[in-house]
Amino acid sequence: MIPENLDELRSKAREFAIREFTEDRIRKYEEEEKYPEEIRRKAFEAGFLNMNDPWGMLVAMEEFCRVDPGLGISALSAAFGSEVIMLFGSDYLKRKYLEPVLRGEKISGFAVTEPSAGSDVAGIKSRLERRGKGWILNGEKIFITNGTVADHFYVLARSSPPPSPEKRHHGMTMVVVESSWPGFEATQMKGKLGMRATSTAHIKFHDVEVPEENVIGEEGKGFYYVMTFFDISRIHVATQALGIAQGALDSFVEYVVSNGLGNRESYQFAIAEAATRVHAARLLTYDAADRLFRFSPDPVRTSMAKYFAGETAVHVTDLALRYTGLRGLTSRLEKFYRDAKIEEIWEGTNEVEKLVISRMLLKGKR
Numbered sequence: 362m363i364p365e366n367l368d369e370l371r372s373k374a375r376e377f378a379i380r381e382f383t384e385d386r387i388r389k390y391e392e393e394e395k396y397p398e399e400i401r402r403k404a405f406e407a408g409f410l411n412m413n414d415p416w417g418m419l420v421a422m423e424e425f426c427r428v429d430p431g432l433g434i435s436a437l438s439a440a441f442g443s444e445v446i447m448l449f450g451s452d453y454l455k456r457k458y459l460e461p462v463l464r465g466e467k468i469s470g471f472a473v474t475e476p477s478a479g480s481d482v483a484g485i486k487s488r489l490e491r492r493g494k495g496w497i498l499n500g501e502k503i504f505i506t507n508g509t510v511a512d513h514f515y516v517l518a519r520s521s522p523p524p525s526p527e528k529r530h531h532g533m534t535m536v537v538v539e540s541s542w543p544g545f546e547a548t549q550m551k552g553k554l555g556m557r558a559t560s561t562a563h564i565k566f567h568d569v570e571v572p573e574e575n576v577i578g579e580e581g582k583g584f585y586y587v588m589t590f591f592d593i594s595r596i597h598v599a600t601q602a603l604g605i606a607q608g609a610l611d612s613f614v615e616y617v618v619s620n621g622l623g624n625r626e627s628y629q630f631a632i633a634e635a636a637t638r639v640h641a642a643r644l645l646t647y648d649a650a651d652r653l654f655r656f657s658p659d660p661v662r663t664s665m666a667k668y669f670a671g672e673t674a675v676h677v678t679d680l681a682l683r684y685t686g687l688r689g690l691t692s693r694l695e696k697f698y699r700d701a702k703i704e705e706i707w708e709g710t711n712e713v714e715k716l717v718i719s720r721m722l723l724k725g726k727r
């Protein structure tokens with residue numbers, strides 16, 4: 362059930378984004394490729410990073426991205442990956458790592474992707490080897506969000522060989538690694554197409570000592586925890602994409618009205634098409650979110666929402682740019698256009714989402 366006070370939450374988030382995401386700040390953090398720590402703090406203090414209020418967080422993400430995705434995602438992803446601790450972590454891990462993140466004192470990251478393993482999570486090569494009562498971690502991760510600013514990371518690594526080629530996803534364990542530990546190294550990855558205010562890093566682990574109590578849940582179950590996390594995070598990504606598409610539509614309508622083009626049929630058609638797609642993306646996203654927030658996530662609906670909303674963000678920003686010409690190329694639309702593309706890649710590319718949907722259908726599970 363979508364809560365009745367959603368409009369109230371939405372207005373609060375929108376007012377915050379319009380006030381804080383000024384043109385100067387958007388450009389500054391983008392050009393300097395700098396993580397907006399002051400904005401993250403303000404958003405936290407205003408109560409937007411509240412994991413006990415999932416609809417509030419969802420609408421905040423949509424409204425923040427509607428104004429600026431780079432600042433919005435940085436501000437609201439400070440607890441990135443922490444759902445794995447919430448769902449599978451021990452009381453010790455919750456106290457040590459989750460609670461400071463929820464108090465806004467610490468930042469977390471989620472490190473799965475490697476140079477040779479993106480969509481194919483089971484192909485990771487980072488390894489955990491037993492040493493005494495704990496583990497030694499070696500390997501590397503790329504494109505890790507919050508990579509240069511997080512205090513700790515939820516890291517997936519192989520802890521035992523796969524039992525068979527069909528069971529490559531077995532034998533992977535998830536551990537919490539602190540960025541201050543010896544052997545941890547993070548280097549900022551610069552020059553992304555969009556979302557440049559978000560921190561993205563190449564991370565290396567050189568003989569990092571990981572205590573036994575930092576294993577999340579059960580040894581060997583890491584792949585399952587990552588997939589469970591995707592059921593949650595893909596809804597947030599769909600919401601980011603929805604916000605971008607709505608923001609591009611807002612700019613497009615504003616351009617058409619302020620230039621007196623509203624009586625031209627081609628503009629009318631383009632606006633109608635964009636608005637219909639945005640509305641469809643919102644319905645899919647809220648439907649998937651509703652399932653998740655009632656504790657019965659539906660991976661097919663989640664993948665449909667993530668795939669369609671990502672594609673909608675790319676399509677609507679492209680459409681709006683085509684119709685606004687030079688003015689669009691030097692307006693906020695230019696940035697929305699660059700920011701949109703990532704929505705079709707992170708947390709599962711469009712092809713991966715389509716595979717999730719079609720596999721379930723072909724297995725007769727729908």
Ligand SMILES: Cc1cc2nc3c(=O)[nH]c(=O)nc-3n(C[C@H](O)[C@H](O)[C@H](O)COP(=O)(O)OP(=O)(O)OC[C@H]3O[C@@H](n4cnc5c(N)ncnc54)[C@H](O)[C@@H]3O)c2cc1C
Binds near residue numbers: 479481504710713
């Ligand atoms: C800005 C940014 C931030 C990110 N943040 C994080 C993070 O915090 N943590 C993290 O772990 N990862 C993160 N990622 C990584 C992201 O999740 C991966 O980029 C994504 O999973 C895709 O992996 P890849 O880039 O290696 O592409 P690949 O998996 O190499 O895919 C390349 C192409 O092949 C297609 N493809 C792959 N497999 C198949 C298949 N079986 N069938 C059909 N087509 C296929 C893909 O759809 C894609 O078009 C981030 C990425 C970006 C860009």
